Amino acid sequence: MYVDTHTHLYLPDFGSECGGAVERALEAGVGKMIFPNVDLSTIGQMKSLHESFPDCTYMAMGLHPTEVDDGWKAVYATIERELRDNSSSYVAVGEIGLDLYWDKTYLLQQRDAFRIQAELAVELDKPVIIHCRDAHEEIIGILSDMDRCPRGVFHSFGGSAEDVRAFRETGDFYFGINGIVTFKNTSLREVLPEIGIERIILETDSPYLSPVPYRGKRNESANIPLIAETIANTMGLTIEQVATVTTENAEKLFAITD
Numbered sequence: 219m220y221v222d223t224h225t226h227l228y229l230p231d232f233g234s235e236c237g238g239a240v241e242r243a244l245e246a247g248v249g250k251m252i253f254p255n256v257d258l259s260t261i262g263q264m265k266s267l268h269e270s271f272p273d274c275t276y277m278a279m280g281l282h283p284t285e286v287d288d289g290w291k292a293v294y295a296t297i298e299r300e301l302r303d304n305s306s307s308y309v310a311v312g313e314i315g316l317d318l319y320w321d322k323t324y325l326l327q328q329r330d331a332f333r334i335q336a337e338l339a340v341e342l343d344k345p346v347i348i349h350c351r352d353a354h355e356e357i358i359g360i361l362s363d364m365d366r367c368p369r370g371v372f373h374s375f376g377g378s379a380e381d382v383r384a385f386r387e388t389g390d391f392y393f394g395i396n397g398i399v400t401f402k403n404t405s406l407r408e409v410l411p412e413i414g415i416e417r418i419i420l421e422t423d424s425p426y427l428s429p430v431p432y433r434g435k436r437n438e439s440a441n442i443p444l445i446a447e448t449i450a451n452t453m454g455l456t457i458e459q460v461a462t463v464t465t466e467n468a469e470k471l472f473a474i475t476d
Contacts (some may be wrong), residue, residue: 219249220461221468222439224373224421229268231425240271243439251439253346254278254313263395267345276474278310283317286324286331294296294367309472310354311339312347319351333360339368342387345471347368354381374423379412392471393423397429400448407452419468
């Protein structure tokens with residue numbers, strides 16, 4: 219069995235097919251899927267899909283960094299209330315973090331939103347799902363300044379071996395590996411030995427980042443085996459070993475054992 223630790227199957231990209239996407243994932247051996255939230259508009263969609271498949275899907279609650287602007291505090295107040303009032307419904311705080319790739323206009327607001335949500339994760343004893351794009355040093359700085367650093371995962375990791383070591387020195391972190399690892403010109407495959415299979419968890423980030431040979435098409439959780447196969451071939455492991463260890467890692471981090 220596989221676990222897709224980061225998939226947005228509830229987004230409008232799937233339309234009426236979101237349930238079918240979950241079923242296709244189950245047929246492909248992906249027995250558990252985690253839905254991270256994006257903003258206020260996605261909460262209802264996420265809950266609806268989870269309620270249709272309560273035995274194999276899980277949810278995380280947070281405010282995505284690209285959705286942070288001058289009015290983020292009012293939005294976050296609702297998200298925080300949802301997380302506190304329904305804490306047992308969520309396996310993580312996420313996805314949260316910093317994204318400086320598209321726009322740095324709201325860097326200060328993103329920093330504040332990330333810190334507050336990371337502190338809430340510590341308070342609630344939940345892991346964080348960290349979105350970190352062009353912001354490695356900023357993320358490390360915030361985490362290092364916290365009284366207690368949350369445990370969690372660096373989602374859609376695409377950094378260097380040096381980044382891996384820096385993040386591991388900062389706290390108890392795993393690394394989410396998705397379709398990027400299958401891309402022809404990626405350097406991520408060279409970094410996998412530095413991470414080690416004991417710190418890798420699988421993800422798709424559906425509907426984005428489809429693995430080869432589906433690059434450019436809508437991604438689905440059913441594509442997880444393609445990611446696992448590339449990891450296995452790169453690290454000299456069997457696909458069964460990758461499935462077993464990454465599933466154990468995900469179940470431990472998110473406390474989703476049966």
